[in-house]
Amino acid sequence: MAESGVGKPDRGRLEALIRDRNVVSYFQPIVHLATGAVAGMESLTRPGEGSGFAGVAELFDEAERLGMLWELERVTRARTVETAGRLLPPHAQLFLNNTPRVVADPRFAGELLRAVRDATGLTPNRVVVEVTERSESQYTEGLAEQVALLKSYGFEVAIDDVGAGTSGLNRIMALRPRWLKLDRELVESIHADRVKQNLVKFFLHFARLSGVRLVAEGLERREEIEELIELGVPYAQGFYLGRPAPTVEPPSHELTSWLRSRHGEAEHGRAADPAKIRVARYARDVSTVESGTPVGAALGAMTRGGATDGVVVVESDRIVGWCERRALERAAGEGRAGAPVDLCVTSGTGVVEPGATVLESLEIASARGESSINLPLIVGDGPMLIGVVYVTDLLRAAALVAREFQTRISPLTGLPGRVKADEHLASLIKNARAVGEAHDAAVIDIRGLADYNARFGYELGDQLLRGLADLSRSALARNDPRVFLAHLGDDLFLAVAPAGVLRQRLGRLAVRFDRSVGRFESAVSSSPDGFDAAGDEDRAGPRAPGVTPTLRVVFLADVLARITRPGDVIHLAAAARDGRRGVVRRTHGGSTVTVLDPDTRPPDAMRAA
Structure with a gap:
């Protein structure tokens, strides 16, 4: 929109631009993230030389203020269609930008159909009419009817800027588009923003259930693309993938190879998760x-x-x-x-x-x-x-x-189970040999759980385990995707993370466990969950004499340098507990964190077992 203080509109220069068709069509690639191929190209208009307009925003703002959007977009549309047929890669689609007011015009669908039929290399099913936003008031009467007519001619429809402005759920329901284009606001720094990740997951789920294709716009950083691939977003565009230009340039060989490799890694991870098995x-x-x-x-x-x-x-x-x-x-x-x-x-x-x-x-x-x-x-x-x-x-x-899920995910805690933990460790061991990245691990169990079950019953014992899982998520993972947590069975838990991440967090976990157990024991008669995953450190409840459980943590620094197979982690932890090979730190509540001696290796007898 035009800023306040903009000078009086110059109708003469706009009429001259329209008369002379003095606009240039630029195209930005839309990339299929699984293959790196150009799946589409979005048309972007630039004012031509000598037009008197500094940029596209000034051009369209002035056309809107003068009530000449239809005349301007007719020219830009014609220019784009004439050019695109020669440039469009095989199997790619042309995304044609239009304001809602112009699309709602009864002349629009027929004119576009005639222009596409007259163009070389274009058919309606290769053209996506992209409905863009310019103001809050542009949900125009008749828009839904004209969109339905476009679809009957074979065109596809996209809604732009989803997640920002007025491109909301009402418009999606009214227009039933084939494509949704997620606004830059939703994907900027998405790799570091859990809320944005969850919003994109919502749109992904909706898109798959509704037969809609999803495009993420405005990507400028590799980390953003990595996260979108991990989430399963199929298409993207942005400066990192390709800048607007008069011709369509596919991504470089290096970028294409990286996209394919990264997508393959993500697919491998999804294949290991039963809930993400592809149809x-x-x-x-x-x-x-x-x-x-x-x-x-x-x-x-x-x-x-x-x-x-x-x-x-x-x-x-x-x-x-x-x-x-x-x-x-x-x-x-x-x-x-x-x-x-x-x-x-x-x-x-x-x-x-x-x-x-x-x-x-x-x-x-x-x-x-x-x-x-x-x-x-x-x-x-x-x-x-x-x-x-x-x-x-x-x-x-x-x-x-369902069967796979039971073997890979603990039904009690919701954490990955032993099978998935072994797969994760095996992958780290393999990658460590290639890239040499160091990781630390911790094996965690509850001392005195059997006595606790005998005193309070297995139902409350299970509640204790769920509480430990929640505390581990809060104290160790902290929404950090680098931290892998698993419930290996019974009261045995595993945490793995890049070197330097876990060590300080483990002490905090032990302290919070001791304090939460006190509150848990005092609240079992009145509350289904006495654990405080948020960490109220200032007060501890009463203990049950003789049966108060404590945490036993074994910290394994640079664990990948000590093991050759996943099961070695458990053997190292057993060596620390049974042979006391390491420095033991004890909390006031009785939980312990043992830091294993750096040169300790899994005993051969244990590894053979």
Whole structure:
């Protein structure tokens, strides 16, 4: 918007710019983070030389004040469409910026359709109409109707600046876009902001359930991209990936290689987490036919392997839908073997992106209604078709997820279990040999838990373990993604972090445990949870004579230099407890932190065991 104090609008220079079409189209790449490929390019207008405008903001502000946005955007749109057809990479889409007021104009959809049809290398399904914001009042009457018309012509729609200004949930519900573009405010320094990470997770979950594609805008730092890849955001744009230019430049070979490598690492981590297992793993092969293929030819394609109860219809760079065998056979039996297969496309099938989880896919399938329960979900993204999955496939996968979850996540504390802890340590051991990064570890257990269970019962003993898990999250992890916590079983816990992170925090954990146990024992008769994960250090409750549990912590500095396999960590801790090989520090409440001697190695007998 124009700032206060801006001079009187100059209608003459704006009319001259429009008359002479004195604007230049720039393009910024939208990058697929899994492959580094250019998935789209956003058009950005710049005023031409000699126009008298200092920049694009001044140009559009003046057009808005003079009521000439339609005339200006008609020129910028025409320029962009003329240029883009020659520059657009294969399978990429053109993102065309438009203000809501212009999109709502009854002339817009028809003019855009004619311009795209006349352009070389463009079709409606390769154009995304990006609805941008310029003011609070621009939710224009008729916008939703015109967006529906654009979709009927084959165009896709994006909402820009989601998470800032007025690009909110109401607009998403009204326009039902194919794309959401997350504003820079949501992703700036996201690697260090847990709230922003949670907001992006919300949008990701919504996008997968709703068949929407997500783009993160304004990326300028590698750390931001790393976090977005870890979260599972599929597309991004920003100066780090490519600056606006008159031509489209793909990311460098070095950047592309890094993106692929980083995405592969993230996928490996997700594959180890049952709750994040991708639906693409269970997709069945399927036959495809092009839109417009005769019904008879489509029936013939079904005999060439893959799923035999239907085919997926595709058109250029998009998936049209699913055709059931029964529908094709019925059409052929009625003498319509030469009719286009599109007439037999079944509504309600649904497309899920390959990155959707099994559980998200089940949610999508269950939301389709009983009449569609036997139809498959198509697994694909744009031109990439993976296959199809049926509800029975998803149910079997969900049962596997549940079994895997039980072995990898402690149902009592919610922390990773022994299997996942071993995987994490094995990965660190492997990477330490390559990069030499040092890590410390701590093995934690509760001394006197058996007596405590006998005195108070196993239910309160379990509550004690959950309390220790919560305290560990608060005192050790502190929302620090570098700290790995695990519940290895019974009362045994593990913490691993880069060197220098854990040592001071462990002493605080022991003190807080002692104080919280006192409050816990005094509150068990009146409260379901006497633990204070926030740490009220000034008062300790009464103790139960003879059965007060204490914490036993063994600190293992530079642990990766001492071990060759994950189980060695437990053997080192046992050596410290049983042989007293180290310096013992005791809290006032009786908990201990033992710092193991630096030269201690796992005993051979223990390792053999």
